[in-house]
Amino acid sequence: MSFAYYIASDKIGEQDSKLGAILMQSFFNKLIEAGELPAYILLVERGVRLLLAEFPAFEALRALEDKGVEILACATCLEFYDIKDKIIAGKISNMPSIIEIMHKVEKVIRL
Numbered sequence: 001m002s003f004a005y006y007i008a009s010d011k012i013g014e015q016d017s018k019l020g021a022i023l024m025q026s027f028f029n030k031l032i033e034a035g036e037l038p039a040y041i042l043l044v045e046r047g048v049r050l051l052l053a054e055f056p057a058f059e060a061l062r063a064l065e066d067k068g069v070e071i072l073a074c075a076t077c078l079e080f081y082d083i084k085d086k087i088i089a090g091k092i093s094n095m096p097s098i099i100e101i102m103h104k105v106e107k108v109i110r111l
Helices: 017-033 045-051 059-065 074-079 095-104
Strands: 005-007 040-043 070-074 091-093 107-110
Touching: 005 095, 040 045, 040 074, 040 095, 045 059, 045 070, 045 074, 059 070, 070 074, 070 095, 074 091
Parallel strands: 005 040, 005 107, 040 070, 070 091
Antiparallel strands: none
């Protein structure tokens, strides 16, 4: 089954930002070991910040990309945070492409 993760934050949860960052890093580290990988990871809003080298989840995302997971970051979001030239993983995408992928895969999981 083809599926995608839609991620709109740089942490998991809404209450404790430090814990949320730890959980996000743990999620991606464990995802590398999972038997089934997503076809896509779609990053929007603050989720695009995960592609910056200073974020703990960055190395795990690069490892997932090396395993064939396509990581797409919203260009508008990258421009909003002024980090378009600072990401060193993933591909810059746009909302029409992200929508097309969500329609194409069998399941979209939102974190």
